[in-house]
Amino acid sequence: MVAILIYQLVYMSRACGSSAQDMCQHILPVSRRNNSLLDVTGVLVCTPQHFVQALEGPDAVVDLLFDKIVKDARHQDIRIIKQRQLPHRQFGAWAMAHDDRTSNAMLSKATDALLADTDAAALL
Numbered sequence: 001m002v003a004i005l006i007y008q009l010v011y012m013s014r015a016c017g018s019s020a021q022d023m024c025q026h027i028l029p030v031s032r033r034n035n036s037l038l039d040v041t042g043v044l045v046c047t048p049q050h051f052v053q054a055l056e057g058p059d060a061v062v063d064l065l066f067d068k069i070v071k072d073a074r075h076q077d078i079r080i081i082k083q084r085q086l087p088h089r090q091f092g093a094w095a096m097a098h099d100d101r102t103s104n105a106m107l108s109k110a111t112d113a114l115l116a117d118t119d120a121a122a123l124l
């Protein structure tokens with residue numbers, strides 16, 4: 001049997017202008033609409049000054065979406081912190097989950113595990 005792997009890309013970036021948390025309210029509905037059409041899932045964490053986002057789905061689709069997100073003027077200093085192939089999606093239940101660190105303990109646990117060995121852990 002051939003295993004079908006899922007590509008996951010995780011990056012962190014710095015918000016430009018207003019706070020990342022304020023911008024999240026605008027970014028999330030658009031992301032959820034687009035990502036469900038693209039078969040992309042993931043999580044977006046917004047701290048006052050930073051975004052951390054995981055995107056998972058077919059390789060080419062995630063790469064194209066990331067190219068678009070990188071060009072978005074609402075953030076800068078974009079740094080990829082993880083790129084890997086996984087047997088399962090880690091955020092498969094969400095077109096784009098929003099981990100605000102308060103309302104969903106299970107989601108925050110999944111984000112903690114994802115970022116445990118990266119620089120982004122310090123932002124949480």
Ligand SMILES: Cc1cc2nc3c(=O)[nH]c(=O)nc-3n(C[C@H](O)[C@H](O)[C@H](O)COP(=O)(O)O)c2cc1C
Pocket residue numbers: 027030031032034035044051053065068069070072074075096
């Ligand atoms: C931190 C950050 C994360 C984003 N994540 C996504 C995303 O997961 N999916 C998405 O479609 N757009 C995302 N965007 C928005 C895109 O950059 C772009 O504005 C949007 O996809 C345009 O959608 P439209 O072509 O439907 O107008 C993100 C933007 C930022 C700043």
